[in-house]
Amino acid sequence: MNYSTHNTLLYVEKLSVAYGDKTVIKDINFVEKDVVRENNITGQVIAFVGRSGRGKSTLFRAMTGLIKPTTGKILIADTETDSENDAKEVHEGDIGFVDQKYTLFRNKTVYQALLFALRKKDISKEEKHTKIMSYLSDWGLEKVKDQYPCELSGGQRQRTAIIEQILCSGHYMVLDEPFSGLDVGNIEDVKNAFNLITSTHEFNTIIYSTHDIELAVELADSIYVIGYPTIDGKRTDYGTIVKHFDMKELNLAWKDFGLDHIEIVKQIKATMLNS
Numbered sequence: 001m002n003y004s005t006h007n008t009l010l011y012v013e014k015l016s017v018a019y020g021d022k023t024v025i026k027d028i029n030f031v032e033k034d035v036v037r038e039n040n041i042t043g044q045v046i047a048f049v050g051r052s053g054r055g056k057s058t059l060f061r062a063m064t065g066l067i068k069p070t071t072g073k074i075l076i077a078d079t080e081t082d083s084e085n086d087a088k089e090v091h092e093g094d095i096g097f098v099d100q101k102y103t104l105f106r107n108k109t110v111y112q113a114l115l116f117a118l119r120k121k122d123i124s125k126e127e128k129h130t131k132i133m134s135y136l137s138d139w140g141l142e143k144v145k146d147q148y149p150c151e152l153s154g155g156q157r158q159r160t161a162i163i164e165q166i167l168c169s170g171h172y173m174v175l176d177e178p179f180s181g182l183d184v185g186n187i188e189d190v191k192n193a194f195n196l197i198t199s200t201h202e203f204n205t206i207i208y209s210t211h212d213i214e215l216a217v218e219l220a221d222s223i224y225v226i227g228y229p230t231i232d233g234k235r236t237d238y239g240t241i242v243k244h245f246d247m248k249e250l251n252l253a254w255k256d257f258g259l260d261h262i263e264i265v266k267q268i269k270a271t272m273l274n275s
């Protein structure tokens, strides 16, 4: 499938993070650019996979500005300026983050949480209401709009958390294991959510982690495997990118899951087992 790449949207260089004096991730380098296809709004879908404890959540916390890296830099496109190639360092709030445990405000209903997410937006009360109601309707949450988190299903909570981030952040969204603990229907809901986000704006970029390798291969156009690298015959104990699968280059992006995808699933699993 034909595509080209334009502006750099995400630039990560020599990133490492330590908790105390324990280095958890090291030497993380990658670049993601705006993918452009003719007659098609194409957002970016980037998956991170890797065995438990290899540092996916840690990387995401650094990328969303929640923790400070020990070394390295993380740049995102400065989409508020007009010039094409402006980059800025990431700060907390620039990138929406749907946490592994997706916590919502306990004392706010779905509607109130979404209204709160819009608090900094310079639009009228009526416009906010219209916006929220249109999301609730598109995402099948109208009926539960006055319910509290404890009264929602896992999928409804997850969708609310995603809308919340769409409303208050810009083009980037990081989701840590958005598919875990969901039933087949909820998984479809989140997949549809991905589609909605990436078909709304060229720059919209979803970065997610998953233990479901099929869901990485099916949805992502770029897949990174985080693992412990083997250096001089010895397995290290910090995480880094051990392999990158560019699904666009492999001609497997934006396609139905087929035999070629299964082959990639196998390769990813083999890589994970060795790292």
Ligand SMILES: Nc1ncnc2c1ncn2[C@@H]1O[C@H](COP(=O)(O)OP(=O)(O)OP(=O)(O)O)[C@@H](O)[C@H]1O
Pocket: 019, 024, 050, 051, 052, 053, 054, 055, 056, 057, 058, 059
């Ligand atoms: N706040 C913390 N303080 C100290 N060590 C931490 C902290 N958070 C995570 N770690 C450690 O850092 C390493 C990476 O953890 P992280 O949560 O990033 O892994 P992960 O790849 O997201 O794992 P999982 O797939 O299980 O979610 C682990 O060894 C973990 O014990």
Ligand SMILES: [Mg+2]
Pocket: 056, 057, 058, 100, 176
């Ligand atoms: Mg994690």
